[in-house]
Amino acid sequence: MPWKDGTGPPWLHGKFKGCGYRMTMPRQIILDVLSGTTEHLSAEDIYHKVHSAYPSIGLTTVYRTLELLVHAGLIHKFDFGDGRARYELVEGSQNTGHHHHLVCTGCGGIIDYADFIDQEIELLKKTEKGLSKKYNFKITNHLIQFYGLCAKCQKQ
Amino acid sequence: MPWKDGTGPPWLHGKFKGCGYRMTMPRQIILDVLSGTTEHLSAEDIYHKVHSAYPSIGLTTVYRTLELLVHAGLIHKFDFGDGRARYELVEGSQNTGHHHHLVCTGCGGIIDYADFIDQEIELLKKTEKGLSKKYNFKITNHLIQFYGLCAKCQKQ
C-alpha cells in the first residue's frame, strides 16, 4: 500500500471530505481493509479484519460505512448468491479496473476477469442505446456474472 | 391458458412425475399462478395469489415448491436487489423464451427484453469458451441485468 498505516489512501480521504463526510478512525480502517485485499469480503469478514486493528469497532458501523461508501460510489456491492453481500473497492491498488465475475457454485469462490471486456463493453453500449430508445429506460449500471464450477470443484 | 383451471399445464404435470415428484394440489395451483402471469413474483406474492384458490396453503409450502421447481429447472430464481427472491417460469405461455432484465432502481419495476439477445448469446459463447480455457472454469449459467430508471421514474 502506498499510504501510511491507519490513514487510508489519501485520495479517498479527500473524496470523503469532498462529500461532506467526516473522516473517522473506523472509516479509515475499513478503507484500509478494502484497499489491502483482492478478495470480495462480506460485512462480517471486514468486521473481523478491522477488529484486529480497532477492537472496539461495532458491526453496525461496518454496515453503515459500507452503505456510505456504496452511496458515494467508492465501492461496489455484490450478491453472489450465498446470502450475504460482498464488497469491493471500485479502484483499488490491486484491482485494475472494470471487470466481471466468475462465481463457483461448488465452493463459492470468485474469479475476477477482464477478458473480452472490450467486446462486452462495445455490445453493452449498443444494447444500452437500443434499449434506451425502445423502452425509454435510462441505464446507469450493468451486472454480468457467470456461474459454474472452478477447476478444483470440477474434480469432485 | 390452454389447460383446465386448477390442473396446471399437463406438460408440467408430466415433468413432475418424470422426476419422481408427486403432483399435488398446492403444486398445481402454484404452477397455475406462475403460468398465468408475466410478472416476476416473490414467494409472498405467489402465496397471496394462491391463497384465493386454495386458502389453506402455507407459505412454507410455497417456498418448498419453488425450491423444487428451481431444482427441476422449470423456473428461474432471480435477485433484483430488493431483498426478496423473484420467480419466473422458464417456458411459459406468455414468456417467449430466453431474455434478460431491465431493473428500475426507482420503482423496482422489471422489464423483460430479448433485443440484441442473439448478439449477446454470441458474445457469451465466445466469452465462455475463452474463460473456460483460461481459467479452466466450467460455465453453466449466466446473469445479465441492466439497472437504471424507467420512463416514469425519469420524470421525478
Place this chain on the structure above:
DNA sequence: ATTTTAATGATAATGGTTTTCATTTTCATT
C-alpha cells in the same frame, strides 16, 4: 383397503441487515 412414503402446514428458529437511542467524537467557532 392397507401400507408406505412423501408432502403439508403451524410454529419456532435462523441469520444477515437495520433501527433505536444514549454516548462519544469530530470539527468549526470562540
Place this chain on the structure above:
DNA sequence: AATGAAAATGAAAACCATTATCATTAAAAT
C-alpha cells in the same frame, strides 16, 4: 485550548425473508 452543534458510534433490540422442526395429512404402490 475550550466550547458547542452536528455527525458518528456501538450495544442492544427489532426486522424480515427464508429454513428447520415435527406432528398430521395426502398420494401412490401394494
